[in-house]
Amino acid sequence: MIIVEDVHKRYQTEHGAGKWVLQGVSCTIQPKVSVGLVGCNGAGKSTLLRLIGGVDTPNRGRIERRCRVSWPMGFGGGLQGSLTGRQNAKFVSRIHGHELDIPDRLAYVADFSELGDAFDEPVKTYSSGMKSRLQFALSLAFDFDVYISDEVTAAGDASFRAKAATAFKNLASHAGLIMVSHDEGTLKQFCSAGIWLHHGQAQWFDSIDDALKAYQESIAT
Numbered sequence: 001m002i003i004v005e006d007v008h009k010r011y012q013t014e015h016g017a018g019k020w021v022l023q024g025v026s027c028t029i030q031p032k033v034s035v036g037l038v039g040c041n042g043a044g045k046s047t048l049l050r051l052i053g054g055v056d057t058p059n060r061g062r063i064e065r066r067c068r069v070s071w072p073m074g075f076g077g078g079l080q081g082s083l084t085g086r087q088n089a090k091f092v093s094r095i096h097g098h099e100l101d102i103p104d105r106l107a108y109v110a111d112f113s114e115l116g117d118a119f120d121e122p123v124k125t126y127s128s129g130m131k132s133r134l135q136f137a138l139s140l141a142f143d144f145d146v147y148i149s150d151e152v153t154a155a156g157d158a159s160f161r162a163k164a165a166t167a168f169k170n171l172a173s174h175a176g177l178i179m180v181s182h183d184e185g186t187l188k189q190f191c192s193a194g195i196w197l198h199h200g201q202a203q204w205f206d207s208i209d210d211a212l213k214a215y216q217e218s219i220a221t
Contacts, residue, residue: 002029002052002069002146004202007061009047021047022058023200031067031145034177036191036208038215043197045180046072046150052178053148067145067176073136081124085115085134088123089141096142105141112167113137114160133160140167146176165189184212 009022021044029035037045050056051063053072079088089109093102110119113133123131132151139147149168168190171177181187187194187208194211196203198218205211 001031001066003062003064003066004028004048004052005062005064007048007051007058007063009044009051009056009058020200022051022197022202025061025197025200025202027195027202027204029146029176029178032174032176033193034172034191035179035193035195036187036211037178037180037195037197038187038208038211039197040215040219044200045197048195048197048202049148049150049178049180068143070139070142070144070147071135073132073139073147073149079123079131079134082122084122085113085119085126086110088134089138092138093141098142108141109134109137112140112163136164136167144175146178147171148178150180151182187212 004025004027007022007025008020010020011018021042025044025048037048039045047056049072051058052065053069054063054065055071080091083091086106089106090102093099093105098105113119113130113136115130115134118126118130123134126134136149168177172190177190179187179191191208192206194205194208196205196211196214196218198215203211203214205214
């Protein structure tokens with residue numbers, strides 16, 4: 001279970017504190033529920049995803065994770081640019097206590113990411129899509145209760161996108177998923193529930209279709 005309670009978030013700009021991206025967001029995400037975050041550009045979808053994943057912190061409010069949550073797939077942060085993809089994967093394996101089976105983890109990440117020789121090149125030389133694929137493979141190489149994804153299904157060629165879709169379907173049998181995607185078809189394919197973000201607020205819907213309907217109606221008026 002993930003509890004988001006009265007979360008506020010804004011960022012500093014060169015002119016001081018910016019406007020509130022999230023303002024009093026509260027929701028509870030139950031175990032093994034797949035949730036799509038819905039809203040217009042700038043509504044705070046990726047911000048909320050980063051907060052849930054622990055790579056950012058709220059200005060006010062709290063987020064309680066009563067489960068193991070992955071870092072955001074598709075989020076380029078957390079990778080050391082001067083290290084190769086292999087070295088990053090080895091470092092993450094050690095952090096998660098998999099010292100004894102590092103070779104197996106590295107083999108999985110190398111195979112799934114399809115980076116080829118680039119797996120042994122510095123991450124700072126990667127394109128954004130390559131970084132996303134590495135992050136995605138790293139996330140799948142470890143067991144989490146909830147996986148979070150920011151547009152990762154758009155990374156790579158058609159073959160990799162198909163592989164990512166299959167992986168998401170397999171996750172649904174044993175874990176939850178929190179996803180941001182601008183493609184409604186993707187959200188409908190993988191998510192059962194939805195959170196609509198609008199003017200800094202969040203509204204929970206048990207049905208992703210209802211969340212998408214609320215969003216569409218908001219931009220039509």
